[in-house]
Amino acid sequence: MIKLKKTLIYYRKKKLGGLPGFFGVKMIRKFKKTDSDEIMQIWLDCNINAHDFVAKEYWQKNYPFVRDAIQYAEVYIYEIDQKIVAFIGLQNDYIAGIFVKKDFQGQGIGQQLLNYAKDRHTELTLSVYEKNKNAVNFYVKHGFSIEKSSVDTDTGEVDYLMKWKRKNADRQIFSQYECWLTKRSTPIN
Known part of the structure; x- marks a missing residue:
């Protein structure tokens, strides 16, 4: 066990360049004003x-506007070892974006933030x-569907409006129960 631990630590430090948070404490919390920068x-x-x-330049030009808007949005931070690595921003039922630092992409962090929002x-x-x-x-993988497409007048790019809706859990359970009853009541030949 000690040899495995030393090998993992070596791998983390030497091969992965430290990979912050590989073994760290992870949590999702609400945004604080001190997180802004x-x-x-x-x-x-x-x-x-x-x-x-x-x-x-488009993103740089919009930076001050977004900085102000974030103060009034519903924002959840994803931390590893008390370091911010990602966040999700919402305005009511609209996801303004999920943003994950490049070194942490592909680790399921975006999915965790999305699920956190879906739960609420x-x-x-x-x-x-597009x-x-x-x-x-x-x-799409996480249950969103494309509702419509339009052209973003600021960038000239096509964008999709996508939507996710929670399925009625009670109806799903009832349907499963109905199927079970049907199968059980069918005569066995």
């Missing part, structure tokens, strides 16, 4: 990286650029 840097970096088809809402909508295939596929 850190989450805004994540917002800017993620948008520039994910949207190479939109000019970098019966339906959610969002807009995503060319952002990774995001479109992510949301």
Whole structure:
């Protein structure tokens, strides 16, 4: 066991460049005003990286507006070892975005934030650029459907309005019960 632990620590430090949070304490918490600088840097970096088809200046120009809007949004922070690595921003039932630092993408953090929001809402909508295939596929995988497409007048890019709606859990349980009754009441030949 000690040898395995030393091997994992070595692997973490040498091979993965430390990979912050690999063994760390993870949590989702509400946004605090003191988080603003850190989450805004994540917002800017993620948008520039994910949207190479939109000019970098567009995101830089919108930075002050978003910084103000975040103060009034429902924002949840994902921390590893008390370091912010991701966040989700909501305005009522609208997901303004899920933003995960590049080094932490692909680890299920975005999914955890999305599920956290789903637990608190019966339906959610969002807009995503058509060319952002990774995001479109992510949301489809997690039960969102494309409701309509339009052209974003600021960027000239096609974006999708996507929607998720909680299925009626009571109806699902009742339907399963109905199927069970039907199967049990069918005569065995």
